[in-house]
Each structure stands twice: as structure tokens, then as C-alpha cells.
Amino acid sequence: MKALFLYTSIIFSALICHSQQIMVEVGRTSTQFDYLDSDKEGIENLYPSRHFSYAAGYRKSIGNRVFASASVLFNRYGMYGSDRLYDNQYQWDVSYLGLGLALDLEVFKYRELRVFGRLGVDPEFMINGTQTINNQVFDLKGVEQFDKPFLFIRGGVGAMYCADERVAVVAKYMYGKGLPMGKSEDGERLRLNAHTFSIGLAVSLKYCSYCYKTHFKKD
């Protein structure tokens, strides 16, 4: 954790004053559990629940159309379902904090609008989580399948619209697949599939106006 923070800080500092943006986003995440029990059988009748997600990060152009970003992510994942046979009801609600690293490729540009594709990875760690079984609430702290880091591989598209020379509005869709980091001891497997729709703002740092350089300044 400390290494990751240190690494992120180095990258962030190296990118200062090179088309640098501060980005803040808020989105809505829909999660799907990809679960197999020890008999490699899944569970039916599970439904995703939607939660807000938040991100704040730094973006810097590293090429003409390529940007690198690093951000801090706060995501909530959850699902609910029931078992008709045993008449059980389940519900999960977990919160993760992660560090996202991504590369953006600007694929389309028209006037103030920029469309880009993003590919990134973010390791996430559970902050807290609860599981409700038949109205009984259990803490997921220490539960193997949840209280371990997940490595999300995310990919998606986004659009950025420069409102002025310094501020751009960003809208983005990302699909992420969370893979548990480590080996399961009870033979069960849990993966998280998340769909995130977010919007945000990208504010160019002084003297590093992305929009000015990329748009208002004629190439």
C-alpha cells in the first residue's frame, strides 16, 4: 500500500506542467457477482444493486493523444437475491477503495469534444462490507472472498467537452472485472463485474491548459 502510494506520487509529480488536469468524477456502478461454489456451481436468482462511485485523479498527456491518469477510486458493489427452494434471501453491500491507473487514447476530436478510449487497472481493497441473510446482517470483514484485494481491469470509453480553456466536462463508461488476488481455500470463486457510468470535471492546471493547447491553440 505504501509502495503504491509512493509510486503514484512519483508519477504524478513527473507529470506536472505537462497538460495536466485534475479530474473529479462521480458515477453509478452496477455490480454482478460471478460466483462458483466448491462444486463449481453458480447461484441463481441474484440481481445487481447500484451504488455511487467516486474518483479523483490526475491526468497528463504523454503524447499527442495519449494520456495517462492516476486516480483514487471509491466504489460500492452489491447484489441481492433469494433462494426459492430454501426460501432464503441474500444481500451484499461492500465498499472498496482503490488506485486506478489508466491510459487514455483520444480517438476522436471535434471542436471542443474529445472522445477517448481508456484502459486501466486498479487494485481495490475492501473498506467495509455487510452481508444480509434472511434479515440477519453479517460483517464481511475477515470473510475470505470479500476481504481480499481485487484487481480490476477496466476498459471503457469517454468523452470530454471543453467548456472553456481550462475546464472540461467528462462523461465516461467503464467496464471492470474484479479478480480476486490470491487463491481461494474453500474452493469457491468470486469475481466482480462492474459497469460504471460517470461524469466529472477536468480542470487544467495553470499554464498547462489542456483545452487551450489542444483546441484553442491552433496546431
Added chain:
Amino acid sequence: MKIMKNIISVAFVFLLVNLSWAQTDGLSYQAVIIDNNPQEIPGIDVTGNYLSEGEISLLFSIYNSSNVTEFQEIQSTITDKFGMIDLIIGQGETTPMSAGEFNEISWDGTPKQLAVAISYNGSDYQEFSKQELLFAPYAYHRNITATGTLDVDGATTLNSTLTVENQSLTYLTGDLQVDGVSNLNSELNVLNQSPSYLSGELTVDGDAHFNGDSYFNTITVENQSTLNGPLLVEGVADFNNELNVLQGNPTSLSGNLTVDGVSLFNDDAIFQDILVQNTSNLNGTLNVNNGSPTNLSGSLNVTGASNLNGVLNANAASYLNGQVTINANVNGSQTAYGSYPLRVQGSNQGVAIKLDGSETSSNNFLTFYDGFGNIHGAIEGQTMSQLHSSFRFIWDVVMGGLEQAFVAAEGIACGSQLDFAEAGVMLANNITLGAQWVELTNNYEANVGVYFRSGGADYAEWLEREVASQKMEAAQVVGVKAGKISFNTTSADHVLVISTNPIVLGNQPKSGNADNYEKVAFLGQVPVRVIGIVDEGDYIIPTGSNDGIARAVKSSELSTSDFKNIIGVAWESSVKEGLKLINVAIGLTTNDLAAKVASLEDELNDLRQEMDELKALVSGRTVESVEVDSPIASVTEASPRPISWKANSNSVLMSDEDFKVWLDTYGEIFELRMNLLKKDFQEKSIEYQQFDEIKLIVDHPIEALQKMRSGEFMASLWESFENRYLHE
């Protein structure tokens, strides 16, 4: 297979005991098989799911209280989708360990245990349940037919009718508690002298017979109760309605009977002792029989008439606030003590009669009636008014006044401390006379007496007959000799008459001796048997024949020997020659003899005078006539100037001229005094004018003194005053 792993199933057993007749004996066994393997889900796995559609085998074992296997069987089944199984224990395959079939189990009430083991592979049974078989707390049957005995150790609740047929007996060794109504269509016999306790009401629509003792805390009888035996009540018996004892049966109370309301005795009531705290109202007759006394410690108020047919003994004071009439049926002779209805005895005083207020002449102390309602006499009281109006009282007062006037006059005449003014002041202040008036009044008032008023006319006494057998009648003339009477008047000491109607009768003979006595008149008006013509004023004397008859004799024809036989003076006349009753006044003739003696004495003096004259003539002397005063004559008639009655022989009588001067000088004193006396009389409403003599003295004292001195009026009184106050 989850089922193949070590599974310890927890069975939730809902056990029903269902013993059915005939073909199927068994215990219904239902259970839910819980799968102990958790259901794997993301995160925390789910535990406690039932075993859905799993194949299992169950081993049922029933042990007796000695832990011996009475029955054992195996049943294989598949749980349903919800993990439930529904088996009948007793329909499986018995094992060799079983002692017999299920229907051979003896359900004798001793504890039995059911053990259940489960297997998922047909072997390897694992016991998961062993529990005691409990009898169902509630068993619902349509019909129960039992050929054996039914032992119920606990409570039995019957929600409907319990019918014991075939006249079978029902034995209850314990208590029988009936919360509802118990209807017995036949007899209820409680044997062995066992008691019956009813905490609630007992309603008997029919007759209730108690052949033994019955004890009740509270008994309410809605209708008639017939007790053929005695009813013993140890506690209080409260009757909120009537208590009727019929058929003339007696009611005996050994204790007190307290009646807060009215007690009505419509027939005879016999009491040993009766204590009445408050008012007793008897609307009928109260008879005290057997000569029993009736003692009253308090007052007896009788609003109506009280009729006593027996003796009434009052040992304390008796107060009768109403009229008392004594209708005693006692008759007898006047000398018999028992002949009198009212007898007062037992004390040293007789009868005291007290009238209300001051008595008047119209209020009598005693009034005497005959059998026809005629009044024959009365004893009246003399009122103070009568006293003050009596001649004697007024006379004495007037005399007292005159005395005082003479004293005053003498005082002035003698040059004593008194002068006219002082004498007048003394008289006006009524010092002496006032004291004399008070003394006189008190003396008279102390002697206010009663008047005897009666048709009776004489005062008589009982005198004994000389010959007891000699009967005498009223109005007969009798002679008294040595205190005894007879018809012999010739040698009698006194001649009297048998009284007809005496007002006073004295010398009461002793009891039992009255028949030997006669009432003899001594004083008053008495009818006398007189033969011959009678004129008023004639003297009545015996005929001399000792026949009890008298005759009339003129006063001038009385002989000296007749004087001692004078009975009295006739106060009526009769021209009849025969025997009749003449009203004679007896005891009033004392002066008659004196007149005769005086006449004889005059004759004797005349004879002496003649004798002296003859002697003188013979001897040649002259005789002077001597006037002899006859005091007797002054008694019978008033003389113009009576011979002086000298109280003091040395006194000198006042001359006419001196009297005139004296009267002119001191007459004012007498007028003053009499005026004061007159004023007193008027203030006291004393009618002095009814007496002429007193009227003259009071109204005209000077004229009265003149007439006194002249002899026209009470000359002797004047002489008395003259000798005491005016002599020299």
C-alpha cells in the same frame, strides 16, 4: 453429495400419538430434516436449510422404563422438497432387536422412550434424537370404544354428556368437581355417613327430607320448607319475612327474644319473664293469670280505662291524675270495717285533701251523695276572703282599731309624749295597729278552717243500750243513766232523743259491738215523736210512760220537776193530736231555767219583803226597799242605761258633760282611725257593711260611741273602754 458427508441431522419432531383401532396401530411421526451442510454463497454461507428431497433411513426404537428395547424398526424415505418426512412408527420393518410388533407394546403408563437414528446410506445410523414418549395433552376423538378399563391419572375434561349405561356403577375415589350444572334424575345417596359440602346455593324444587342432623351456614328457602323434626339453630337466624308457626304449635325460646318491630299476639301469649326495653302497645286485653304479680319498676301510663277485678296493692306512692271512682261491691253494717269501699290504714295520719288554688265556698273538700245523686252534705274550705268577710274577724279588727284610738286619746290626755300631730302620725303610720292587724290576720289565717255543710241537723253520739236486745228507732225519746240509754226516762239522769240524721256522730263503738249502740242526739234540730198538739216554742218533755214518746208543754205550764226532763223546744207546730214527728231544738235551753229561777227568786224576795214588813209591823220598825240588781236580766234584754259593769270598783264614771267634752276633744282621733280602717277594708275588698254594728262603728265612730255610752248599742263594751281608758 452433501448428504453423504457427515451429517448430523437435527430433527424437529412434532410427534403425535395416534393409537387407532384394529388394523393400524402406530405413532405418527413427522419431522423436518435439517441439512447441516451450509449452502455456499458468496461471503458467509447459509446454514440450517432443510434437506430437500434427500433419501434417508430412520431407525425407530422404543425403550421401556428399564431401557429394554420393546420395539425397533427401520423405515426408508425421501424428504420432500421442504425436508419433511411423515411416517407411521409401527409400519416399518422390524429389526431383530425388537421384542415384538408395535401393537404388542404395553402402554401401561410407565415411561417409554423413543430413539430416532438416521442414515443416508442405509447403514451407519446415527442417533440424533431420544426422548420420552409423552401422552398427548389433547386427543380428539369422534368415538372411543374401550373394552378394558380406563385409568385416568390426571384430570378428565368432558365437554359433553357422560352417560353410564347398563346401570353400571361409577366409583370416584377422589374428589368430583363439577363446574356446570349437575342434574340427577334419580336419587343422590351419600353413604357411609360421609358429609356433603356445598359452597354454593342448593335449590331443591321438591321436598327435602333431613333424617339426621343438618348443619347450614346459610340456607335460603324460596318456597315452603317442612321440618318434621326439630330445627336446631346454633347461630343467628335472620328472617327477612314472616315466621309462621301453624297448627297451634308452640314456639319455645330458651334465650332472649329481641323484636325491633311490632309484635302482634293475636291470641294468648304466655311469658315467664318479659322485658320490654321500649314501648309496648297492647291492642287487646292483657291478662295476668294464676294470681301472678305484675311488677312495674317504671311508670305505668294507661290512656284508657283500667279495670282491676282483684286486689290492687301499691307499695309506694300512687298518683292518679284523673278521676277515681270506686265501685266496690262491698256491703255490710256501718260498724263493720269491711263494709267500706275506701279504707285508709297503715299510717299515723289519715286522709289529706288538697284542692287546686285557693278554696272557695263553691269548692268542696268532700261532698256526700246518696244513691240517687242527691247531695246530703259537704265539707267546704274557708277562703281567706271568707275569713276576712267573717263577722268575727272584722269585729276583732274594728275592736283593735278602737283600742288603738282609745290609747292614742289617753296618751294625749295624759300629757304623754303624744300630741295630736304625733298621734295622728302614729295612727297614719299604723304602727301599732299595723302590727296588731298582722298579728290578728296571721292568727286568723292560721286558723282558716273548713265548714261542715250537711242536711244533717244535730250533733250526736253513740251510746250503749242498757238492754242490748231492746231495739230503738230514730226520734224515740230515751233516758240516759250512767251513760247507757233505755226507754226509762223517769229515773234517767238526762232525757235525749235517738238521732235521725246527725251531722257529727261521736263516741264510735268498737268493732263488733256497734249493734248494742244507738245514735243519740245531743245538740241541734232533731225530729222527735210527739203526741198531741204542738205550738212553736213549746217545751218537749217525755210523756212519762217510758214509751219513747214525748209531749208538748207551754213554758208557763212547766213545773219544776219538768225542767230536768226538758228535751228541747219545738220549732214547728202541729194541730194533730196523734203521734207525729216534730222538729225540736235540743241543747239550747240553758237560759230557760235561769229565767225561771230568776222569777222564783223575785217571788222569794217579795215574800221576804212581806215577811220583813210583817216583822217590822210586829216590832214597830219601817223597812226600806232595796233594789237588787239582777245580772241575769241584763243578759236577756238591753236596758236604756244598763247598770254599770265595773271592772274596777274604784273607778269613777264620766259624766255626760265630760263625755261630751271628751268626745269633742278626741273624737277626731276615732274618726281618723276608723277612716284608716275603712280604707284598709276597701283595699282588701272586705265587705264590713254587711254587719250593721261594724258599719256604724267604722262609718260613724262618734255616733257609735255616743250610742254605746247611752246604752243603745253595746253598753257593756263602752263600760269596758270607759273603765280602762277614761276612769279617774
